[in-house]
Amino acid sequence: MANTDKQVNELIKREYEHGFVTDIEADTFEPGLNEDVIRRLSAVKGEPEFMLEWRLKAYRRWLEMDEPEWAHVHYPKVDYQNISYYSAPKRPEDMPQSLDEVDPELLRTYEKLGIPLHERAALAGVAVDAVFDSVSVATTFKEPLAKAGVIFCSISEAVHEHPELVKKYLGSVVPIGDNFFACLNAATFSDGTFVYIPKGVRCPMELSTYFRINAANTGQFERTLIIAEEGSYVSYLEGCTAPMRDENQLHAAVVELVALDDAQIKYSTVQNWYPGDENGIGGIYNFVTKRGAAIGKNSKISWTQVETGSAITWKYPSCILRGENSVGEFYSVALTNNYQQADTGTKMIHLGKNTSSTIISKGISAGHSSNAYRGLVKFGPGAEGARNFTQCDSLLIGDRSAAHTFPYIENKNKNSIVEHEATTSKVSDEQMFLCRQRGIDPEQAVSMIVNGFCKEVFKELPMEFAVEAGKLLEVSLEGSVG
Amino acid sequence: MLSIKNLHASVEGKEILKGINLEIKAGEVHAIMGPNGSGKSTLSQVLAGNEAFEVTEGEVLMDGNNLLDLETEERARDGIFLAFQYPVEIPGVSNMQFLRTAVNSLRRHRGEEEMNAAEFMKLARETSKQVDLDPNFLKRGVNEGFSGGEKKRNEILQALLLQPRLAILDETDSGLDIDALKVVADGVNALKSKDRAVLMVTHYQRLLNHIVPDYVHVLADGRIVKSGGSELAFELEERGYGWLGINDAVAS
Ligand SMILES: Nc1ncnc2c1ncn2[C@@H]1O[C@H](COP(=O)(O)OP(=O)(O)OP(=O)(O)O)[C@@H](O)[C@H]1O
Numbered sequence: 001m002a003n004t005d006k007q008v009n010e011l012i013k014r015e016y017e018h019g020f021v022t023d024i025e026a027d028t029f030e031p032g033l034n035e036d037v038i039r040r041l042s043a044v045k046g047e048p049e050f051m052l053e054w055r056l057k058a059y060r061r062w063l064e065m066d067e068p069e070w071a072h073v074h075y076p077k078v079d080y081q082n083i084s085y086y087s088a089p090k091r092p093e094d095m096p097q098s099l100d101e102v103d104p105e106l107l108r109t110y111e112k113l114g115i116p117l118h119e120r121a122a123l124a125g126v127a128v129d130a131v132f133d134s135v136s137v138a139t140t141f142k143e144p145l146a147k148a149g150v151i152f153c154s155i156s157e158a159v160h161e162h163p164e165l166v167k168k169y170l171g172s173v174v175p176i177g178d179n180f181f182a183c184l185n186a187a188t189f190s191d192g193t194f195v196y197i198p199k200g201v202r203c204p205m206e207l208s209t210y211f212r213i214n215a216a217n218t219g220q221f222e223r224t225l226i227i228a229e230e231g232s233y234v235s236y237l238e239g240c241t242a243p244m245r246d247e248n249q250l251h252a253a254v255v256e257l258v259a260l261d262d263a264q265i266k267y268s269t270v271q272n273w274y275p276g277d278e279n280g281i282g283g284i285y286n287f288v289t290k291r292g293a294a295i296g297k298n299s300k301i302s303w304t305q306v307e308t309g310s311a312i313t314w315k316y317p318s319c320i321l322r323g324e325n326s327v328g329e330f331y332s333v334a335l336t337n338n339y340q341q342a343d344t345g346t347k348m349i350h351l352g353k354n355t356s357s358t359i360i361s362k363g364i365s366a367g368h369s370s371n372a373y374r375g376l377v378k379f380g381p382g383a384e385g386a387r388n389f390t391q392c393d394s395l396l397i398g399d400r401s402a403a404h405t406f407p408y409i410e411n412k413n414k415n416s417i418v419e420h421e422a423t424t425s426k427v428s429d430e431q432m433f434l435c436r437q438r439g440i441d442p443e444q445a446v447s448m449i450v451n452g453f454c455k456e457v458f459k460e461l462p463m464e465f466a467v468e469a470g471k472l473l474e475v476s477l478e479g480s481v482g
Numbered sequence: 483m484l485s486i487k488n489l490h491a492s493v494e495g496k497e498i499l500k501g502i503n504l505e506i507k508a509g510e511v512h513a514i515m516g517p518n519g520s521g522k523s524t525l526s527q528v529l530a531g532n533e534a535f536e537v538t539e540g541e542v543l544m545d546g547n548n549l550l551d552l553e554t555e556e557r558a559r560d561g562i563f564l565a566f567q568y569p570v571e572i573p574g575v576s577n578m579q580f581l582r583t584a585v586n587s588l589r590r591h592r593g594e595e596e597m598n599a600a601e602f603m604k605l606a607r608e609t610s611k612q613v614d615l616d617p618n619f620l621k622r623g624v625n626e627g628f629s630g631g632e633k634k635r636n637e638i639l640q641a642l643l644l645q646p647r648l649a650i651l652d653e654t655d656s657g658l659d660i661d662a663l664k665v666v667a668d669g670v671n672a673l674k675s676k677d678r679a680v681l682m683v684t685h686y687q688r689l690l691n692h693i694v695p696d697y698v699h700v701l702a703d704g705r706i707v708k709s710g711g712s713e714l715a716f717e718l719e720e721r722g723y724g725w726l727g728i729n730d731a732v733a734s
Pocket residue numbers: 493494498516517518519520521522523524525534567
């Protein structure tokens with residue numbers, strides 16, 4: 001409605017007049033959240049009407065919701081009026097111009113992680129043009145993708161270029177009012193990624209490297225939507241092993257995956273947000289909603305995650321197994337050190353016949369940290385012949401850390417099978433003595449033992465990341481022995 | 483090379499070693515025998531630096547330097563190796579990776595270049611054949627599901643790869659069949675040289691048929707009560723420990 005647009009524009013103008021934003025080109029909104037802020041956000045992004053309506057609907061729902069308190073984590077209340085809900089991407093001239101301007105400590109970590117030289121600068125936030133021609137990088141990736149008919153773009157771009165797909169699928173897996181954080185995300189999401197794989201197409205590359213270079217500037221409320229049409233395949237990697245720092249304390253992302261008949265989506269995450277210091281000061285609150293809908297028959301959704309960062313992690317990548325014979329997988333390594341808290345796991349919702357799911361969770365707790373696995377396996381009445389296998393292992397390092405396991409099983413079908421195995425072990429003094437007796441440093445010994453413990457999950461990661469993930473554990477465990 | 487003087491050690495407040503004196507020179511092979519519970523493993527562990535044991539008195543010098551001041555890994559890098567009586571498992575860590583990490587730790591310490599995966603694989607495969615261990619064992623988790631005898635051969639494999647100056651073998655011959663005993667003994671003999679030494683704990687004379695010791699010591703109730711040449715082992719085999727005045731109550 002042109003009328004609304006006019007109102008919005010007037011509103012924006014009025015606020016400028018009132019000095020909320022002094023500079024017309026200002027990049028950041030004043031902190032605060034109300035309907036006007038959402039209108040401005042949508043206007044700044046030039047969104048079509050349907051998007052604004054969607055956001056407003058979410059916002060109104062959100063106002064009626066309470067923050068969840070059941071996760072096994074503790075944190076001071078977040079003041080949602082004290083957050084700025086829009087911040088434009090940094091301009092190249094505001095970024096460091098070369099690696100010489102970057103914190104050497106950060107560069108040392110990159111080196112330890114074995115991150116390729118040409119990527120380090122980009123990750124450190126150096127203006128990309130100063131390092132290499134970003135346009136050429138983008139096109140190298142974009143050309144083969146376009147040829148295959150794959151759409152891979154920012155969600156903002158998709159809202160403009162592919163509104164019919166966005167309308168159809170956005171919120172179809174994680175509905176607006178799903179939970180407090182997802183609802184906030186729906187109202188305020190800054191940007192994110194959109195992937196569409198057409199029928200019968202096997203995505204010609206791992207959707208990772210390109211993303212990884214651009215990952216450093218993603219916002220606080222990220223939104224990702226991946227659609228795999230009939231018989232297609234895509235492997236997507238989010239995040240990177242490089243430590244990510246961000247002034248925004250709260251991160252509430254939403255990821256939605258949709259797999260149609262015979263389609264496969266493999267979604268891998270490496271999460272290494274700033275965990276806070278060794279005394280538990282600072283760090284990111286990472287409250288994420290990730291869910292995949294295996295709607296098609298014989299479809300498959302596979303989550304692999306390596307979570308080492310954030311002060312608090314709250315996330316349960318889940319699969320809704322609706323299609324007959326559909327498959328859900330969850331492979332997870334969650335490591336907490338110092339005062340980190342993680343409450344993570346998965347939900348496997350079996351609705352279709354002969355659906356099957358596998359859960360392999362490896363939790364490692366060091367320092368004073370607390371690490372909880374929370375998993376739900378649910379069989380609906382129609383889930384004839386469905387099965388789940390869950391293996392849930394915890395490893396403790398030192399004697400001040402904690403591990404918890406909360407498995408929930410809801411079974412409404414007699415002809416389904418659940419198998420659950422759980423173990424808790426410690427890195428034993430005898431193992432440490434053996435390693436050290438062979439000349440191995442205590443820290444290297446711990447990291448080697450922990451890596452061995454995580455092997456089943458690492459082998460699910462794309463090759464180059466498996467190696468980095470191993471090193472990431474080593475870096476994350478620094479200071480956990482001694 | 484190694485000089486132990488009046489060494490006392492306890493575990494959980496209980497004194498186990500009650501004044502050990504022992505001199506080991508380069509090129510020598512020493513055997514330690516003695517009843518169960520007399521402190522043989524404790525001595526081995528204390529020398530290797532196991533922090534579960536507390537040294538309450540005495541000193542140990544290695545090449546004239548105070549060994550007890552060093553961390554376990556530093557002692558290992560100086561050439562002390564302990565083949566464990568009960569090798570522990572490390573699930574998920576491949577033997578290959580473990581061994582390469584160990585070898586490279588020592589190489590780094592000596593200022594040598596680290597071995598890459600391919601080079602090391604070749605060396606490890608050859609060495610595993612030397613102890614009659616199928617190279618497939620290199621891919622398995624460290625000692626994970628190994629039989630008793632396989633664990634012992636794996637210990638010798640490690641010794642051969644790490645080339646220690648002082649190899650302490652704690653009952654590496656126990657639980658071995660006759661062929662395996664020969665393999666282990668050959669391994670130990672391959673380690674022997676004029677600038678290395680071997681300290682082996684054993685209950686059986688049969689190992690000493692393959693590895694002839696220069697000295698045999700009898701440990702009882704935390705003290706060395708008798709030392710002699712290799713003929714002492716035969717005597718013990720024949721007569722037991724009773725004639726040495728070792729109290730059976732202590733011995734068991
Ligand atoms: N961690 C421990 N806690 C308590 N007691 C211990 C511990 N380790 C050893 N001991 C005790 O110390 C004594 C010596 O044990 P040690 O293992 O050194 O004997 P050993 O001579 O090696 O015996 P064996 O021939 O059976 O191997 C035993 O009485 C044993 O129970």
